[in-house]
Amino acid sequence: MLHAGTAPLTADAIKLEEEHTANNYHPLPVVVSHGEGAWVTDVEGRRYLDCLAAYSAVNFGHGHAGLIAAAKDQLDRVTLTSRAFHNDQLGPFVTALAELANKDMVLPMNTGAEAVESGIKIARAWGYRVKGVAAEKANIIVFDGNFHGRTTTIISFSNDEEARADFGPYTPGFRSVPYGDAEALEAAIDENTVAVLIEPIQGEAGVLVPPADYLPAVREITSRHNVLFIADEIQSGLGRTGATFQCDNVGVVPDLYLLGKALGGGVVPVSAVVGNSDVLGVLRPGEHGSTFGGNPLAAAVGLAVVSMLATGEYQKRARVLGERLRVGLEGLIGKGVVTVRTAGLWAGIDIDTDLAPGRVVCERLMERGVLAKDTHGSTIRLAPPIVVEAEDLDFAVDQLAAVLDELKA
Ligand SMILES: Cc1ncc(COP(=O)(O)O)c(C=O)c1O
Numbered sequence: 001m002l003h004a005g006t007a008p009l010t011a012d013a014i015k016l017e018e019e020h021t022a023n024n025y026h027p028l029p030v031v032v033s034h035g036e037g038a039w040v041t042d043v044e045g046r047r048y049l050d051c052l053a054a055y056s057a058v059n060f061g062h063g064h065a066g067l068i069a070a071a072k073d074q075l076d077r078v079t080l081t082s083r084a085f086h087n088d089q090l091g092p093f094v095t096a097l098a099e100l101a102n103k104d105m106v107l108p109m110n111t112g113a114e115a116v117e118s119g120i121k122i123a124r125a126w127g128y129r130v131k132g133v134a135a136e137k138a139n140i141i142v143f144d145g146n147f148h149g150r151t152t153t154i155i156s157f158s159n160d161e162e163a164r165a166d167f168g169p170y171t172p173g174f175r176s177v178p179y180g181d182a183e184a185l186e187a188a189i190d191e192n193t194v195a196v197l198i199e200p201i202q203g204e205a206g207v208l209v210p211p212a213d214y215l216p217a218v219r220e221i222t223s224r225h226n227v228l229f230i231a232d233e234i235q236s237g238l239g240r241t242g243a244t245f246q247c248d249n250v251g252v253v254p255d256l257y258l259l260g261k262a263l264g265g266g267v268v269p270v271s272a273v274v275g276n277s278d279v280l281g282v283l284r285p286g287e288h289g290s291t292f293g294g295n296p297l298a299a300a301v302g303l304a305v306v307s308m309l310a311t312g313e314y315q316k317r318a319r320v321l322g323e324r325l326r327v328g329l330e331g332l333i334g335k336g337v338v339t340v341r342t343a344g345l346w347a348g349i350d351i352d353t354d355l356a357p358g359r360v361v362c363e364r365l366m367e368r369g370v371l372a373k374d375t376h377g378s379t380i381r382l383a384p385p386i387v388v389e390a391e392d393l394d395f396a397v398d399q400l401a402a403v404l405d406e407l408k409a
Contacts, residue, residue, distance in 0.1 A: 009043040028366050035062025038388035040371070049392050051365075051372040051382045055203075056235050056346070058266035060308060061387035067265040067304050074300035082291055089299035096306040097274060100244060101257055105280040107273040108294035108302075112234040112260030113149025115271035118288060119197065119230050119258050120153065122273060124173075125282045127194030131226060137192040141227075143179040147204035148197065148232055180210045182217035189221070195228040195255075196221075200246035203235040206379040207341050207348025215252045222255075228279060229254040234271070238262040239386050242319030242344030244309055249343070255279055265305045270298040314386045318344040324390055325382070328397035336404030347382040348375075349400075355407045364403040370396050 006014075006029055013031040030048065034041040038061055040050050053059060060067060074089065081087045094106040107122070109115050123140060127133040142148075142157045155163050156170035164170070177184040179202060200215055202208040222229040231254035236246040238259065243249045245257065256279060260271035269292075273280065292298070308314060322344040329340045329347055339350040351361055358374025365372050372380050382396065 007044045013043055028362060030366055037061040038385045038392055048369050048371045049396055051370055051384045051396055053383050053385045054266055055261060056240050056383050057261040059239050059262035059386050060265055061385040067267055067301055070300050070304035071267050074297050079297045080295045083289060083294055087296040089296040090294045093299035093303040096303055097272060100306050100310055101274045103274045104276050107280060109271045109290050110269040110292050112271050113151045113154055115258040115260050115273055116148040116154055116232060117151055118273045119256055121288060122280060122282060123195035123228050123230060126228060126279050129282050131194060133192050133194060138194045139173050139175055139192050140194060141185060141188050141196045142174050142176050143198055144176050145179055145202050145205040146199060180214055182214060182221060185218060186221045189225050189227060193227050195230050197230045197232060199232045201236045201343055204375060206376055207346055207381055209341050209343050212250055215250045219252045228256060230256045230258060232258045234258055234260040239309060239314040239318050240344055240346050242322055243315050263302055263305055264298060265301050267301045268298050270302045318386045321345055321390060321393060325393050332401055336408060345384060345386055349380045351378045351380060353378045361403055365399055368399040368402060370399045
């Protein structure tokens with residue numbers, strides 16, 4: 001939907017896109033044509049600070065020289081072999097990723113939803129083959145407010161009616177309990193429970209950060225009941241929260257990590273399930289796969305990503321800059337902002353519902369050169385690329401303050 005006065009190149013580009021695209025998104029009316037670091041430029045030549053970073057897929061910034069070089073180099077060699085044959089990039093990638101996660105096996109896939117689906121399959125197979133759950137009886141515990149992707153199985157255990165309605169029948173075998181309530185989790189576990197699938201921070205729900213003792217309690221409960229702890233770190237992992245994994249921040253080691261988004265450096269889709277052979281080793285040839293999973297282009301870029309994370313530099317930067325962002329945003333509490341939740345360079349900001357919906361705030365921010373995304377009506381999420389400069393963050397906070405002042409006027 002365009003605003004009156006939308007510039008002509010923008011209007012034309014949006015019209016063309018909308019005419020032939022399924023209507024499953026409601027983007028802000030900005031048409032990006034270039035990106036560099038934390039900034040993007042639209043078709044009119046206007047610059048914007050990217051405070052979404054493609055939902056944390058662009059953690060290392062647009063056009064990161066090392067990632068682009070890794071991709072270009074691999075483009076000239078070979079891009080796709082399928083896993084019917086070996087390729088010379090997959091081994092180095094999975095070795096480095098396993099080392100980064102301190103696990104011994106990697107299942108390479110492409111999108112986040114595929115990693116989640118894969119984790120579910122692995123947990124069920126582990127339940128039947130290792131734990132000894134009776135055939136077809138396995139259940140997995142998930143959490144109210146979860147977001148794990150868009151496939152039919154995943155939306156089967158979503159509580160978001162918009163994501164579910166008219167897409168049934170739904171996949172059985174999931175139980176949802178309140179997020180942050182360890183007692184409710186324990187009460188839901190029975191002898192057929194094979195896994196707990198959890199976002200260490202609920203991103204799409206509004207960057208909900210549970211109390212620091214919650215994930216350790218989940219770990220203790222799952223270990224005691226011989227239930228797998230599957231951490232969906234697709235959005236929270238790989239530097240965003242000031243650590244390699246959000247689980248690191250609370251001293252927890254899950255049985256399986258689900259990774260995606262930033263693993264492909266914002267260049268190609270790369271996802272993975274990472275775990276130890278006692279769990280991931282249940283998969284046998286022919287049981288699971290993907291034509292593109294583990295392709296040499298993805299592996300070359302993924303290896304470059306992992307090498308960057310192995311230095312710890314990005315995690316540290318997210319921690320230091322995240323503190324600056326937190327202080328800036330907390331300064332807006334009472335001035336149109338109700339609550340702020342942060343973890344590293346990730347923020348969920350609840351806007352006073354009397355002022356304006358989050359969408360309107362994001363539209364005003366866009367007009368002021370800041371791109372952000374609303375969620376659940378009145379919450380705005382900020383997740384700038386980790387390469388963002390401190391002054392850029394100040395700029396974003398200043399623009400949000402100005403928007404809130406405008407709305408109050
Ligand atoms: C926690 C989490 N899991 C899974 C997904 C799904 O990833 P994808 O969109 O790549 O399928 C997302 C996407 O936002 C996510 O935030």
